[in-house]
Amino acid sequence: MNSALPFKIFVVEDNEWYGELLLHRLSQNPNHSVTRFTTARACLEQLGEKPDFITLDYSLPDAKGEQVLRQIRERLRGTEVVVISGQEDVSTAVNMLQQGAYDYLVKDENTLDRLWNLVGKVEQQVSLRRENTQLRQQIGARHGAGQAILGEHASMQAVQNLITKAARTTITVSVSGETGTGKELVAKAIHFQSSRASQPFVAVNMAAIPRELVESELFGHEKGAFTGAVARRVGRLEEATSGTLFLDEIADLDLSLQAKLLRVLQEREVTRVGGSQAIPFDVRLIVATHRDLLTEVQAGRFREDLYYRLLGLPIALPPLRQRGADVLMLAEVFVRDFCQLNNLPPRQLTDSAREQLKAHPFPGNVRELKAVVELATVLADGEFIQGEDLPLRPGKATIGPGSQLSLREQTTAIVQNCLDEMNGDVLAVAARLGIGKSTIYRMLQQRELHIA
Numbered sequence: 001m002n003s004a005l006p007f008k009i010f011v012v013e014d015n016e017w018y019g020e021l022l023l024h025r026l027s028q029n030p031n032h033s034v035t036r037f038t039t040a041r042a043c044l045e046q047l048g049e050k051p052d053f054i055t056l057d058y059s060l061p062d063a064k065g066e067q068v069l070r071q072i073r074e075r076l077r078g079t080e081v082v083v084i085s086g087q088e089d090v091s092t093a094v095n096m097l098q099q100g101a102y103d104y105l106v107k108d109e110n111t112l113d114r115l116w117n118l119v120g121k122v123e124q125q126v127s128l129r130r131e132n133t134q135l136r137q138q139i140g141a142r143h144g145a146g147q148a149i150l151g152e153h154a155s156m157q158a159v160q161n162l163i164t165k166a167a168r169t170t171i172t173v174s175v176s177g178e179t180g181t182g183k184e185l186v187a188k189a190i191h192f193q194s195s196r197a198s199q200p201f202v203a204v205n206m207a208a209i210p211r212e213l214v215e216s217e218l219f220g221h222e223k224g225a226f227t228g229a230v231a232r233r234v235g236r237l238e239e240a241t242s243g244t245l246f247l248d249e250i251a252d253l254d255l256s257l258q259a260k261l262l263r264v265l266q267e268r269e270v271t272r273v274g275g276s277q278a279i280p281f282d283v284r285l286i287v288a289t290h291r292d293l294l295t296e297v298q299a300g301r302f303r304e305d306l307y308y309r310l311l312g313l314p315i316a317l318p319p320l321r322q323r324g325a326d327v328l329m330l331a332e333v334f335v336r337d338f339c340q341l342n343n344l345p346p347r348q349l350t351d352s353a354r355e356q357l358k359a360h361p362f363p364g365n366v367r368e369l370k371a372v373v374e375l376a377t378v379l380a381d382g383e384f385i386q387g388e389d390l391p392l393r394p395g396k397a398t399i400g401p402g403s404q405l406s407l408r409e410q411t412t413a414i415v416q417n418c419l420d421e422m423n424g425d426v427l428a429v430a431a432r433l434g435i436g437k438s439t440i441y442r443m444l445q446q447r448e449l450h451i452a
C-alpha cells in the first residue's frame with residue numbers, strides 16, 4: 001500500500017499454534033500492523049482502534065462467529081472480516097456472508113495463501129479509499145467547499161454560533177429562509193466544519209426533480225424496476241453515506257414520499273425501488289425550505305410526524321434587508337472577489353451606489369446582491385461603480401405600476417421573458433433575476449412557465 005498509514009489487522013484465534021501461524025504470515029508485509037486476540041471480548045474491546053481487516057475464528061471460547069460479526073458490523077463500517085472455521089458447513093458460511101463477512105475460509109493447507117490474497121485485495125481497496133478521501137479534501141479546499149458565510153449583523157453572528165454547535169454532533173438541521181439567503185451555504189458550512197468533512201456532501205433539490213423520479217433519485221433502483229431502469233442506480237441516500245445529505249426545498253416532497261422518507265429515516269435502512277434488500281446507511285441530514293413548514297403542516301400538505309423528525313436544530317436565516325450594514329460589506333467583498341477572479345483592477349462603490357444598495361429591498365437576497373454588483377463591476381467605466389451601473393430593476397417597462405396584471409402574473413411574465421431571452425437556461429435566469437433556481441423549477445413544474 002503506497003499510503004503512509006499501516007494496514008491494521010486483527011487476528012482473533014484461540015488456538016495458540018494456529019494464531020501464531022496467522023500472525024507470522026500476515027506480518028511478513030512490513031506495512032501490516034498485526035495484533036492477535038484469543039477471545040471475542042478482548043477483540044471487541046479494542047475495536048476503537050479501527051482495524052482495516054479482521055480474521056475471525058468461528059468458534060471462540062466466549063462467543064460464536066455470528067455474535068462477534070454482528071457487533072463488528074454495528075460498530076465499524078469500513079472493516080472487512082474474514083471468518084475462518086474448522087468445519088465446512090455451507091449454511092454457516094452462507095449465514096456469515098449474509099451478515100456481511102467478506103469471505104468464509106475453511107482451515108486446510110491452502111488457507112494461508114487464500115487469506116494472503118484476500119488481504120492483498122482489501123489492502124488495495126483501503127488504499128484507494130484513502131486516496132479518494134485525500135483528493136476530496138484537496139478539492140474541497142480548492143473549490144471553497146468551506147466558503148465563508150459573511151455577516152457581522154447580530155442575527156448572522158447567532159447563525160454562525162448555531163452552525164458551530166450543529167457541526168459538533170450529527171443532529172439533523174433544518175434551515176429556513178427566503179430564496180438566496182444562503183441555506184445551501186449553511187448546510188455546506190456545517191458539513192465542512194464537522195468530522196464528516198472528508199466524506200461526501202450530497203445535495204438534492206426536491207423542486208428540481210420530476211415527481212415520478214424522486215423516489216428512485218433518493219432511494220435508488222434495481223435494474224428493470226420500471227420502464228427506463230436499464231441499470232441499477234444507487235440512490236442519493238446511499239451515496240451520502242458517512243457524509244451529509246442536504247435535502248433542499250423539502251416542502252415540495254409529495255405526501256406519499258413523505259411517508260416513505262419517514263420510514264427510511266426511522267429504520268436507518270433503505271430499499272432500492274424494485275429491490276428486496278434493506279441497505280443500512282449512515283447520513284447526517286440537513287433539510288431546507290423557503291416555506292414555513294409549520295404552516296404546511298397545518299394546511300395538511302406536510303406530515304406532522306415527518307416535521308418533528310426533521311426539525312432537529314432549526315436555523316432561520318434572516319432576509320438580507322434585515323441585516324443592516326451587511327449589505328454594503330457583502331457588496332464590497334463580492335466586488336473585490338470578482339475583480340480578483342477576473343484579473344480586473346480594483347473597483348470602488350461610489351456614495352450613490354451605496355445609497356441605492358441600502359435602499360433596495362433585495363427580494364432575491366444575497367444571490368441577487370451578488371449578481372447585481374458583479375454585473376455592475378462589468379458595466380462600470382473605470383475605477384468607480386456608479387448608482388446607474390447597478391441593474392436593480394428587473395423586468396420590462398410594460399410590467400410595472402400601471403400594469404393591469406396581478407403581481408403574480410407580472411412576476412411570471414418577467415421570468416418567462418428572461419427564460420426566452422436566455423434560451424431556457426434556468427441557472428442563468430436565476431442569477432440574472434436574483435431569484436432561486438428552485439422557484440423557477442417549481443414554476444415550470446406547475447406549468448406557469450414553459451421552455452420554448
Ligand SMILES: Nc1ncnc2c1ncn2[C@@H]1O[C@H](COP(=O)(O)OP(=O)(O)OP(=O)(O)O)[C@@H](O)[C@H]1O
Pocket residue numbers: 147148149150151177178179180181182183184185186248290366367370435436437438439
Ligand atoms: N452570508 C453569505 N456570505 C457570502 N455569500 C453568501 C452568503 N449568503 C449567501 N451567499 C451566496 O449567495 C448565493 C446564494 O446562496 P445559497 O444558494 O446558499 O442560497 P439558498 O438560500 O440555498 O437559495 P435557494 O433558496 O435558491 O435554494 C451563493 O452564491 C452563496 O455563496
